Every structure is written in C-alpha cells, then in structure tokens.
Amino acid sequence: MDTRHMRYFVALAETLHFGHAAARMNMSQPPFSRQIAAIEKTLGARLFERNSRNVALTAAGRHFLEECRAVLADFDAACRDVQLVASGVKGELKLGFMMNAAYSVVPALVRLYSEKRPDVRLVLEERIPTDIEEMLIEGRLDVAVTFGGSPATHLRTTLLARDRLRLIVPRDHRLAKLDIAGPTDLATERLIAAPASVTPTLRDAIRNYCASPGVVPHFALEPRLQHTIIRLVAEGLGIALIPQSLCADLAEGLISRPIMDAPEFDIVLCASAASSNPAVPVLFEVAERLGGALSLRAPG
Amino acid sequence: MDTRHMRYFVALAETLHFGHAAARMNMSQPPFSRQIAAIEKTLGARLFERNSRNVALTAAGRHFLEECRAVLADFDAACRDVQLVASGVKGELKLGFMMNAAYSVVPALVRLYSEKRPDVRLVLEERIPTDIEEMLIEGRLDVAVTFGGSPATHLRTTLLARDRLRLIVPRDHRLAKLDIAGPTDLATERLIAAPASVTPTLRDAIRNYCASPGVVPHFALEPRLQHTIIRLVAEGLGIALIPQSLCADLAEGLISRPIMDAPEFDIVLCASAASSNPAVPVLFEVAERLGGALSLRAPG
DNA sequence: GCTGATTGATACTCCAGAGGTATGAAATGG
DNA sequence: CCATTTCATACCTCTGGAGTATCAATCAGC
Numbered sequence: 001m002d003t004r005h006m007r008y009f010v011a012l013a014e015t016l017h018f019g020h021a022a023a024r025m026n027m028s029q030p031p032f033s034r035q036i037a038a039i040e041k042t043l044g045a046r047l048f049e050r051n052s053r054n055v056a057l058t059a060a061g062r063h064f065l066e067e068c069r070a071v072l073a074d075f076d077a078a079c080r081d082v083q084l085v086a087s088g089v090k091g092e093l094k095l096g097f098m099m100n101a102a103y104s105v106v107p108a109l110v111r112l113y114s115e116k117r118p119d120v121r122l123v124l125e126e127r128i129p130t131d132i133e134e135m136l137i138e139g140r141l142d143v144a145v146t147f148g149g150s151p152a153t154h155l156r157t158t159l160l161a162r163d164r165l166r167l168i169v170p171r172d173h174r175l176a177k178l179d180i181a182g183p184t185d186l187a188t189e190r191l192i193a194a195p196a197s198v199t200p201t202l203r204d205a206i207r208n209y210c211a212s213p214g215v216v217p218h219f220a221l222e223p224r225l226q227h228t229i230i231r232l233v234a235e236g237l238g239i240a241l242i243p244q245s246l247c248a249d250l251a252e253g254l255i256s257r258p259i260m261d262a263p264e265f266d267i268v269l270c271a272s273a274a275s276s277n278p279a280v281p282v283l284f285e286v287a288e289r290l291g292g293a294l295s296l297r298a299p300g
Numbered sequence: 301m302d303t304r305h306m307r308y309f310v311a312l313a314e315t316l317h318f319g320h321a322a323a324r325m326n327m328s329q330p331p332f333s334r335q336i337a338a339i340e341k342t343l344g345a346r347l348f349e350r351n352s353r354n355v356a357l358t359a360a361g362r363h364f365l366e367e368c369r370a371v372l373a374d375f376d377a378a379c380r381d382v383q384l385v386a387s388g389v390k391g392e393l394k395l396g397f398m399m400n401a402a403y404s405v406v407p408a409l410v411r412l413y414s415e416k417r418p419d420v421r422l423v424l425e426e427r428i429p430t431d432i433e434e435m436l437i438e439g440r441l442d443v444a445v446t447f448g449g450s451p452a453t454h455l456r457t458t459l460l461a462r463d464r465l466r467l468i469v470p471r472d473h474r475l476a477k478l479d480i481a482g483p484t485d486l487a488t489e490r491l492i493a494a495p496a497s498v499t500p501t502l503r504d505a506i507r508n509y510c511a512s513p514g515v516v517p518h519f520a521l522e523p524r525l526q527h528t529i530i531r532l533v534a535e536g537l538g539i540a541l542i543p544q545s546l547c548a549d550l551a552e553g554l555i556s557r558p559i560m561d562a563p564e565f566d567i568v569l570c571a572s573a574a575s576s577n578p579a580v581p582v583l584f585e586v587a588e589r590l591g592g593a594l595s596l597r598a599p600g
Numbered sequence: 601g602c603t604g605a606t607t608g609a610t611a612c613t614c615c616a617g618a619g620g621t622a623t624g625a626a627a628t629g630g
Numbered sequence: 631c632c633a634t635t636t637c638a639t640a641c642c643t644c645t646g647g648a649g650t651a652t653c654a655a656t657c658a659g660c
Binding site: 354 | 647648649654656657
C-alpha cells in the first residue's frame with residue numbers, strides 16, 4: 001500500500017467508474033483495475049461491490065474513503081509545508097529572553113515579527129542570562145534577547161536597545177530625598193543584587209560602579225530574579241541598582257532615582273551557533289528595523 | 301513522494317546514520333542514500349545537514365519528522381482498520397427506529413450491542429414508520445426497529461417484541477370508569493390518531509378494530525407524532541388508541557385502559573436491502589437473543 | 601603528517617512491478 | 631438478438647528502485 005494506491009482508490013470511490021477513474025489518474029483502465037484488485041488483496045477486504053456493470057462502495061470502502069481523504073490531505077500538506085519551513089515562512093522559533101527585556105523589547109519584537117511571519121510559532125522562554133547563553137550554545141534556543149558583550153560564540157548579534165542602571169529605594173529611605181545618587185552614597189547601604197552566576201553583566205557593572213571611587217559594595221542578599229530584588233527592596237531589606245527598563249511600574253512604596261554616570265549596557269538579539277533555523281533571518285531584519293527606534297520606557 | 305520515502309526519512313531522522321537507517325529498512329546503504337537525496341530534491345528543501353562524518357536534521361527536517369510520524373500513523377491505522385470494518389468489529393451502523401420502540405426495545409438492543417461491538421458507532425435516527433421504510437430501501441439506514449408485516453423488500457427480519465393497542469382517556473372521562481372498553485364504546489368519541497401516511501399499521505389496526513362491529517370511527521385530529529396524540533388527549537380534545545409501550549409513564553390527568561380483543565402487532569428489527577453493512581449480522585444475533593425475552597412494560 | 605577505519609556519495613547492473621495494448625466476458629437496452 | 635458499455639485477463643514494455651563495487655572525505659591514533 002502506498003499513497004498512490006490511495007489516490008487510485010479515492011478516484012474510483014468518487015467516480016464509481018473504472019474507466020473515468022483511470023482517466024483521472026492519467027492511465028488506461030486495465031492497469032487501473034489491476035491496482036484496485038491489488039489494493040483489496042493486500043488490505044484483505046473488499047472495498048467495492050462490483051459486477052461488469054455497476055460499481056459501489058462497501059461499508060469498509062466508505063470508511064476507508066474517509067480515512068484516505070484525511071491521510072492524503074495530511075500527506076500533501078506535510079510535503080508542501082517543507083518548503084515553507086525551509087524558507088522560514090512557517091515553523092517554530094524558540095526565543096529566549098531575560099526578564100528585563102520582557103517589558104518593552106520582547107513585546108515589540110514579537111508583535112512586528114508575528115505580523116511578518118504569522119505562521120511561525122514563537123516559543124518564548126524567559127530565563128536568566130547565563131542559562132540563555134548555555135541554551136544558545138546547545139541549540140535549545142534559536143535566538144535570544146540578552147545582554148551584549150557575551151563571550152559566547154554567537155553567529156550574529158544586533159543591538160536592540162541600550163539600558164542603564166538606576167537606583168531603587170523605599171519611598172521613606174534617606175536616598176529617596178536625593179535627585180541623583182552617586183557611588184559613595186551606596187557605601188554604607190545593604191545592596192541587593194543577583195549573583196554573578198546569574199547575570200555577570202549586571203553584577204560586574206554594579207561592582208565596577210562602586211569600585212571606581214574605591215567603595216566596596218556590601219551585597220546583603222543575592223536572589224536570582226530581578227522581580228525578587230524589587231520585592232525585597234520594597235520590604236525594606238536593602239536597596240538595589242537595577243536596569244532602568246524594570247523601573248517603569250514599581251510597587252507602591254518604592255521609588256527610583258537616576259545615578260551619576262550610570263553604567264550602560266546593550267540589549268541585543270543574538271542567534272545560536274548551533275541552530276540554523278531559517279525563521280531567524282527575518283527576525284534579525286525586524287530587530288534591525290526596530291534597532292535604535294526602540295526607546296526603553298523611563299519612569300515618569 | 302510516497303509513504304515508503306517517508307519511512308526512509310523517519311529512519312534516518314531517528315538514527316542519524318545512513319548505514320544503520322538503511323539496515324533498519326532492510327536494504328543497503330547506497331540506494332538508501334539515493335532515496336534520501338531524491339526526497340530532498342522532490343520536496344525542494346534540505347532535510348539533513350550532512351558531511352561525510354555527521355548527519356543532523358535541519359529545522360525543516362525536524363518539522364517534517366513530526367508530520368511524517370503523524371501521517372504514517374494515520375496511514376497505517378487506516379489500512380489496519382479496513383479489515384476491522386469489513387468484519388464488522390469497527391465502523392458505523394445507522395439504526396432507525398419509531399418512537400414506540402424508543403422506550404424499551406431500542407435501549408436494550410443498543411446496550412447489548414455496544415457491549416459486543418464497542419468500536420461500532422451507532423447512529424440512532426428516530427423517524428416515523430413510513431420514513432423508516434423509505435430510508436431502508438434507499439440504504440440511508442442499515443437497520444431499523446419498526447412494525448412487522450411491512451410490504452417493503454427487506455432482506456432479513458426478526459421479531460423483537462409484540463405490542464398491542466390500549467385506550468387512553470382523560471382521568472375524568474366517562475370511559476375512565478370502565479375496566480375494559482370495546483369498539484362500540486368508541487362510536488361517539490372524537491378519536492385522535494396519526495394519519496395512514498405516517499403509520500399505516502396503527503391506522504389500519506384502529507380502523508379495522510372499530511369496523512368489526514360496524515362502527516365508523518370519527519378521526520377528529522391527525523397529528524403525526526404519538527407524543528402529540530397523548531398531549532392532545534390530555535388537553536381533552538379527544539381520546540386515542542396507542543401502543544401499550546407508550547402508556548408506561550402517562551402525564552398527570554391521563555389514564556389508560558385495556559381494550560377487548562386488542563389488536564396486536566410485531567415490533568421487528570429489519571435490515572436494509574440496499575445496505576450490506578458487516579456490522580449488521582451481530583445486531584441480529586443480539587436481537588434474536590433478546591427476542592422473546594423482551595417484555596414491553598405494561599402500565600401498572 | 602601519514603595510515604587505516606568509518607561513512608556518505610557515485611557508477612553501473614539487474615529485476616520487480618507499474619503501465620500500455622489487445623482482447624475477452626458479462627450485462628444492458630433497443 | 632445484436633450493439634454497446636464496462637470490468638477483467640493476457641501479454642509485453644520499460645521505468646525506477648535496489649544491489650555490488652568503488653570512490654572521496656573525514657577523523658583517530660601513532
């Protein structure tokens with residue numbers, strides 16, 4: 001049995017006439033009759049009730065007809081889809097992103113891309129930057145939105161936005177009274193920041209920022225998620241320097257302040273070396289078009 | 301492209317090794333390699349990223365693999381199901397029945413049959429007897445539960461139960477006082493009965509019953525459905541002779557009475573001449589086993 | 601850097617099976 | 631009863647899938 005046999009069967013089931021069905025299959029009637037007989041033999045059941053005058057489907061034939069139509073439709077669709085997937089018009093794209101990209105960059109990127117490639121299913125995975133890097137290398141992600149300047153071997157990288165550090169403190173904190181803070185203001189404070197194993201970029205930026213005037217930062221708590229950091233600051237357990245993009249909608253009781261000579265870092269789209277998903281290039285096109293135009297929401 | 305090619309592709313996608321995949325397909329490696337190349341050519345897309353050392357799926361290949369597995373599973377299932385349908389183990393059975401069979405005969409029949417043939421989907425169609433007969437002849441029904449003695453050309457018929465006529469009247473009707481009624485009691489009454497075009501069996505039985513002592517029945521109203529007849533009697537618009545099987549759960553305000561020498565009629569299972577559904581014979585087996593054992597509920 | 605082993609690609613041959621033509625057999629209609 | 635329609639059978643042809651032998655490229659180990 002093969003799909004060709006199924007097509008013969010469907011042709012006969014629809015015409016109920018060997019000659020016409022054979023013509024539809026662009027062949028002559030005798031070999032067509034033989035194929036139908038062969039199908040019935042290999043399947044081990046009569047599909048047609050026929051004499052030299054009339055052809056009719058049996059109950060098994062009627063049932064088989066339905067199944068054949070479905071199978072053939074799926075079969076043809078699968079074959080047709082291959083080119084679409086290969087050309088990146090259809091398929092699946094695994095996009096990783098870190099949390100501070102979730103607010104503005106990723107939604108804008110996803111919206112624009114989905115308009116251009118509605119048949120590509122975007123699988124979004126929010127992860128911490130170090131995991132993202134690992135997954136990119138292993139090919140478990142096709143692309144990711146993460147910090148620039150990573151040491152990983154990435155095929156392609158494009159700038160999406162620039163972000164900078166900003167101070168968040170409880171509303172009644174002494175630093176809340178300042179219009180702008182500097183490294184020395186942080187000297188006596190309990191700092192909350194993710195460990196270097198989670199986001200080396202941020203951790204290094206904070207340490208270098210404090211170290212420039214010789215301040216040794218005191219990291220009181222080290223949660224892994226930026227959301228947790230914000231939450232702990234709101235609980236009065238310390239203060240934090242976090243990406244400006246996360247300061248847009250702070251909880252009641254929290255306030256953010258700019259800092260002098262705030263460290264900046266790139267937020268980039270970067271492709272996996274391992275994956276060569278044909279849906280990726282268009283995402284980069286979209287990302288480049290978005291590029292500078294994209295401004296991260298600063299707090300009001 | 302054919303299912304055989306899909307199987308080759310799946311074998312290679314699963315082993316990622318031309319030699320092993322070829323062995324799994326019981327063939328040597330060179331023709332196998334050629335088939336894979338042919339597949340990629342006809343589909344117009346690379347499915348494998350390969351050099352003389354490593355084989356890996358492309359994105360298109362990964363997508364195609366999923367689709368191939370689904371298509372092949374459906375394909376094999378379709379081929380396997382044919383014998384099951386031909387042997388009556390699986391499939392669909394269109395069973396027509398008239399309303400007075402709905403209460404006891406059909407549920408018992410369906411329950412027993414479904415136990416024996418759980419993979420046969422029973423399509424139940426309640427119709428008036430004349431429609432049932434027409435549908436049986438045209439093959440739109442495979443079998444039906446209807447009155448016996450039909451003039452139609454039925455292949456096979458088996459007795460399911462015997463039913464008899466019974467009188468229903470409003471609770472305060474003068475005939476409600478009698479223990480048993482006879483034809484002459486009906487002479488002056490407004491009778492309600494379905495027209496002969498709907499159920500000739502019942503209509504003829506009622507007319508003959510009245511005619512035997514010379515009474516000419518007065519048919520006041522002629523609804524098509526037995527339910528409607530009962531409803532109209534409850535409204536006080538007349539009285540009716542209906543099958544005993546419909547007298548089990550009469551509405552408040554209605555009462556049923558036996559009648560003298562009540563006309564009886566067979567309720568039979570009969571097969572369509574046009575349809576030769578292999579699921580039918582087992583239904584007849586079940587029906588015969590049920591046969592005499594089945595007693596129609598008489599009113600308490 | 602050379603050598604042998606592994607693995608995919610190519611060249612050539614062979615044959616099963618799919619398709620063509622001619623024709624037979626059965627049923628239908630006038 | 632004959633012409634026509636329609637499915638089945640007989641026989642032939644040839645495409646295309648599969649086998650064998652072999653090449654080419656890559657990698658491991660010395």
